[in-house]
Amino acid sequence: MDPPVVVEGSLPDRINKRDRERKNVIEKRREERQQLAVESEQSSYFKETFYSSCSKVKDMLNTVSSAPISTLPSIFDKVNKEILTLKNYLHQSKMFLKVYDIRKAQENLQMLESDALELETKLLPKKKFGFKNRRVVKKPSDNTHDVTDGLKDLKISEGIVNGSGNQNKKLSSKHGDSACMLLGKVDERLVLDAENVNKNDVLLSDLTRCTVRIYGAPSTLHMVNLKQCTILVGPISSSVFAHDCSDCTFAFACQQLRLHSSSNCTIYLHVTSRAIIEDCTKIRVAPYNWSYEDQLSHFNLAGLDPKINNWNCVDDFNWLSSEKSSPNWSVLEPESRLKSWD
Template sequence: MGETDPHPHPDPDPDPTPANKKHQAMLDRLSNHQARRGSGCRLGSESAPAFESVSSFLSLFSSAKQSIESDLSRIRTLSSDPKPDIDRVSASVSDLERTLAENSYFLPSYELRSSLKSISDLKEGLETLTSDLVPKKKFSFRKNPNPRKNPSEGAILAKDSGVSEQIEVGMDKRSNFATGSVVVKDSPGFRNKKGAILVKNFKVSEEGMGEFTLTDLDSCEVYLKGRIRALFFNRITNCRIYCGPVLGSILIEEVSGCLFMLASHQIRIHGAKESDFYLRVRSRPIIEDSGGVRFAPYGFFYEGIEEELTDSGLGEETGSWANVDDFKWLRAVQSPNWCVIPQEERAGVVDASVLEEKGGADQ
């Protein structure tokens, strides 16, 4: 079953500059290469990979990066409103980041880290440019007359002279492991639960909702059945979490003493302690600032999951769960922060076929 790109390219500039034309052509080449990748292609396989070689991908990536940097410099010289140009460059950075994620499975660890650092630098440059050229909206510290149930959702707590106040911030939030900034996605999800059994069954009609968030859970059992596009975890303690296939990425932040069974194309873990991860994943799992984490193959089951895994491009076990990248361990020897779970200590297959939906997901 074909998948629709969840991040369509923006409409081209109606009056593009030569730099914009060059960059758009580069993005088209990246997209065309990605479209030809197909399912399960790897370097060295009989099928052609997304790019002819690692060097060809890095060459295209470098050209796109230089084009974006050129656009950032050009925008500073404009006498007109820079906002439309900044928006276009922002979209280009997002496209380049997505292309890197989709091809990360064949990049060597060093090249992947270097490319992620380049994306981080581009984002930082864009943020600086925006801060310098786009007028800031005025705001003031004030007490929120209608505080949220959980202040961490879409707000930052600031303490001044013992008084807690909330500063509302934008809700387009994601974890960015390249820069180390971590935020919680404002999407439907389970929040602020303790000692609960939580079950969510994603219907086919709900795939358009895109994302689901689990945050501030303690000593819970969570079962997510069906397919979804992205998952976000934040501040999860002593929980057991079992998930069906995720079409895009899973981002995990600040978890401790947990067991996860997850299937996704990309999984990134930040700030995990003493937790076990049973994974079905297309690219290498990424950990950062984590310790005592262990990995094993996926073992979640419910009626229909095999078909869902296949339709999501996750039908085959690739063994990537055991090929973990630790971004804070740069030595050639094995990172001490993670290991494979010994066979005798692994959990068995977990069958959630008979579980009914419960728990009341927050909207």
């Protein structure tokens, strides 16, 4: 005798169908609970590890004031490496962290960076900046009017300022007495040479439609309120901090870049960590391609590896989605990149 045929829509079939659906729902909920548990466990582990490491960095910074001055360079080097490691750890963990947790972690990193830079500037002052009497021989050019650091020239004393001057106390207290400063220039072509720049901090502030060439290996570069400027810089041993810049073109090599409140800028970049932007729009990046004589020796002096360049790795603090790219920055198309800087 043939077995009974189950007719679609019959009572047994509907019961079996509901039972399968019920089991599928139970299984789906179980998987969701497991996923939530995993994410919660990952988040808890991240917080414990991240903030524990932050505390260790703070402890190192708290001890530097009493440490022998001979040990300070190695301590600050270790601090900077720990901060960079924390940045990478945060970036890799964003996929399972809440937006609030990401923001709090970023704020902690910003405070650590600021404290470390302030202490390093205070406890390891650079050599005093001064003008040299020797004349720098430059190739003649019919269409340039460079003001070259190193020459006895009235324009130098007006535009390039030692941070210890009385009229610049506010700036020197913020950027250090040794900072070399170019301030308040309009429609000028300015050059700083390696002898005065190497291992010194450089500040460019309130420049409009200026072209600045900086040869050598500065310690840090600060740029504030630049408009329609072209800034070309050799390898920088630590960081570039830029605020309130618009319609500018930059070319520099550095360990890290922090760009704030800026718009419509093109950056030809060599960076060994990851660039960070915040409150920025219309930022374009391309590989660093400015070159000059002795540049390789300046890379060595700055401690930068010419072969390690993360120019297209940009973290936007205003764009926390890991699924879509930030609309605030883009890669400059090769056909649009400058080929010559002359």
